[in-house]
Amino acid sequence: MAERLESESRKLLGRLRDAMAGLAAGQERLDEITSLIAESMDCDVCSIYLFRDAETLELCATKGLNKEAVHKTRMKLGEGLVGRVAKQRTIVNTPDAPQAKGFRYMPETGEEVFSSFLGIPIQRLGDALGVLVVQSRAAREFSADAVYALEVVAMVLAEMTELGAFVGEGAAMSARHSQPAMFPGTVGQEGAAEGHVWLHEPRVVVTNPIADDPVREAERLDEAVEELRVGVDKMMQIAGGQDKDQRQVLEAYRMFANSKGWMRRMQEDIANGLSAEAAVEKEQSTARARMSQITDGYLRERLSDLDDLSNRLLRILTGQGADTGAEMPDDPILIARNIGPAELLEYGRKLKGIVLEEGSVGSHAAVVARALAIPLIVHAQRITTEALNGDHIMVDGEQGIAHLRPDESVVSAFRDKIAMLAAAQERYASIREKPALTQDGFTVALNMNAGLMADLPSLVSSGAEGVGLFRTELQFLVRNQMPRRSELVALYARVLDAAQGKRVVFRTLDIGSDKVLPYMKPNEEPNPALGWRAIRVGLDKPGIMRMQLQALIRAANGRPLTVMFPFVAQMEEYTEARRLMDKTVAAEARLGHILPETIEIGAMLETPSLAFAPNKFFENVDFLSIGGNDLKQFFFAADRENERVRRRYDTLNVSFLSFVERIVERCEATGTPVSFCGEDAGRPVEALCFAAMGLRSLSMRPASIGPVKNLLRRSDLGQVRKVIADARHRGEMSVRPAVMEWLRGQG
Structure with a gap:
């Protein structure tokens, strides 16, 4: 039968x-x-x-x-x-x-x-x-x-x-891959870009789904699977001396590559008339359908392994390998399901934009995209199945929308928007060397965030007064093993050289949550954003923190050094981290290394608890930086990765602004310098309100400095503060409508 x-x-x-x-x-x-x-x-x-x-x-x-x-x-x-x-x-x-x-x-x-x-x-x-x-x-x-x-x-x-x-x-x-399509997602990095699609993993096209000769197709499948197995075995040999976790992943690959059930199902598909390629793709589709309905992280990873192996097998069968002969366009917009930081850095600044199906606003890729100032959209579902290499695409990093094969009306409106942004940047260039001096005589220091050497030229071009945040985790994330201390010394020294005397605030290693080092054992947690991360990892792994502090001290080589500890939740954590810094400085002195001329040691205020720390903390800390991205999600109990809740809460909510004002007042009472660092600092209206609340230092992406400075120079902080106070008095939930109305009145 x-x-x-x-x-x-x-x-x-x-x-x-x-x-x-x-x-x-x-x-x-x-x-x-x-x-x-x-x-x-x-x-x-x-x-x-x-x-x-x-x-x-x-x-x-x-x-x-x-x-x-x-x-x-x-x-x-x-x-x-x-x-x-x-x-x-x-x-x-x-x-x-x-x-x-x-x-x-x-x-x-x-x-x-x-x-x-x-x-x-x-x-x-x-x-x-x-x-x-x-x-x-x-x-x-x-x-x-x-x-x-x-x-x-x-x-x-x-x-x-x-x-x-x-x-x-x-x-x-209608013809697939020919109609205009819009893909809403989440903003990973702001900006606007127009270009042509470059697929990180080009689509494998099966042109012969039906087989003429089942016997020959079965032989082709056997030959391709054997080549796949040999390739996996070679990867195992290369990874032989590497860490256990990487070997476990490859063991899973080997298990699937040798799976009799997988082979039997594909052989049955061929016996029923499919080509070898179509048989592989049929099993791959089944795996993906299962993957979409499984919530267990481990099982999803295993199905993802099978998906990846299927892609490798399809490339062997079709000859559509990594070298497809396609040439990257001059204006590439990278499209991928997801991408690691090392792969993204290989593309570098040649990319005009990035659109990912997966990822997160705090992922490795997002960190690199921000460092490279490349517009990024994440969670753009199904775009990899719809986009083809060379497709015209427009990326709206302000709204979090990718327009694939846009029609003329979208193209016209988008180009007008890009032209307006370019014209605005030209206007901002004229005030680059001028201070952010408000109409009523207050000066606000505007600093830039950085994470790569490639960011440092922006110190001059953006008009930034210094680096308010240098993310040190990128050098750890893009490697397959822990960087050596000598490598870190050389890097940090180059950063200080490039800054040419301007202040650079080095944030110590901020890993954990969604920034997991490839060579550290994954720590499965139900809510990693509230788990073992940042300063908690540093204090539990003092050897790593000590090595990084030694590298910073040696890189300073007699110059001023500024270090900031991330995600401090209570005074004891800062005290313990500072004690480790003091011991490291003493040890470096005994070894005869040149010590920094001065050392400032600060903390990031990213948890509401730290705002209520004892006065002694505010007296002892050299400076504070309000980490707005994390602080806001914890203040509102709204995960910033969750689109359904994060947009419900406005930064200019009266409660949040009052909380920021309370932090500023505590810092003023103890003479503690304080700044605001994060995406909101680079949004002109939010920056204006922060300045009205008493903040005199803001740190943001370089491209935001011009717009923020432009608005501050045209505004009277006293009047803005009165507008905010009146909105509070009226019981309004957010001061945004009142501030926007005042701005319109000012022209």
Whole structure:
């Protein structure tokens, strides 16, 4: 029986290939395919539904239903049994469809009430394309072999759709990868960029989903899998002397590469008529569908390993390896599911923008993107399945939107926006050497944030007065092993040289949360943002902190040194870290090293608890920097990675501004210098309000210094403070509307 079905499956796929080879137009091809499937499956009805948009399915072809309903019958995702298959991406197989959960009768199709229903999702690598349905009057549950055969057909339909085999009239049958598409995401780094797509991992295109010779296809699969296994074994040998965690990942790779179940399923797919490439991709699609429904982190990682191995295997089979012959465009916008910091640094400043499907606003990639001042959008779902190398794309890093293949109206509006930003930057250049002196005589120091040597030229071009935050973790994140002390000494010395006497605030290693070193054992935590990170890691691993402090002292080589400890939550943590610094300085003196001319030791105030520390803390700390990004998420209990909650809370909320004002008052009472560091410091209206609350030092990305300085120089802080006070008095939740109205009144 199974052999007969396999033979029927191969026969059906052969007929499908013949139908594809004809000169019929897209609609005629689909009609022919539904007839072939209905006849082969001995069914009364076969219908193909394709997505018209992300939420709507459209009947695009049918054998057995009313032809007048084609391109007219539509249903929402989750509506009816077809919508249920599309939404859950699962098979629905029932002998009694009217009694099945979610059944919906569609009289416009002229259908009788068919008892049997089998719906199969049409999907390619996790990208839902539509639903394939067969129905019968007779009540029967389709056999496992029949279901499997239809899955194979659905796989081929997905490949045909991808290759544009059914292009015709109507949105649901329009050419894929040709229509304008908008991808909303989360802002990882602000800015605007226009360019052309460069895929970090180019799409593997399967051009031959149906096999002519199953025996030869099985041999091709065996040869490719053997090459894959040899490659994994070589990686294991190279990683032999590296850490245990990396070897465990490669062991998982080896386990999958030698999996008999994986091979057996692909061999069965080939026996049913698929090519070797299509068989691999069918299993990959199944793995991705499972991955989307699994919440367990370990299992998701293992399925991700299988996904990666499948990609490697596809590249071997198709010859579409890393060297595809494609040339990077002059204005590349990088598109990827995710990317590590080392890979991103290899691309460097040649990138105009970055759009990721995954990632986070605090991820390694985001840190590097900010350091390189490249607009970044994360969480842009499905963009890697839609974008092709060379596609025109516009990245709006202010709104967190990527416009792929934009139409003329979007292009025109976007270019106007870029031109306005460029004109504004020219205006800001004229005040670059002038202080941020307000109309009522207050001067606000504007510093820049940095993390790479490549940032340092911005000290001059931006007009920054110094580096208010130099992130030292990048040098640790981009390596596969701990950097040597001598390497850090050389780097920090180059940073101080490039600063040419301007103050540089070195923040000690801020790792943990979503910044995990590749060579440190991952520390699984339910809420890593509130877990073992930053100063907590440094105090628990004093050897690492001592090594970094030694490097900073030696790099200063007699010059002034400023060091800041991150994520301090209570006075004792700062006291312990400072004691470690004092011991390190004493040890360096005994070794005969030149000590810094002066040493300032500060802390980042990122937790509300530190604002209520004893007066003694404020008296002992040399300076404080309010870390706005973390402080705001803890103050509002709103994860800054969660789009559903982070946008609910305004930085200019009266409660948050009052809290910032309270910190400033405590610092003024003890004579403690204080600054504000973070994304909000670089937003002109927020910066103006912080200055009105008494902050006289702000640290931001270099590109923000001009806009902030421009607004401060045109404003009267006394008047702004009165506007804020009046809004408070009226009981307003946020001062933003009142401040914006005042600004409009000022022209």
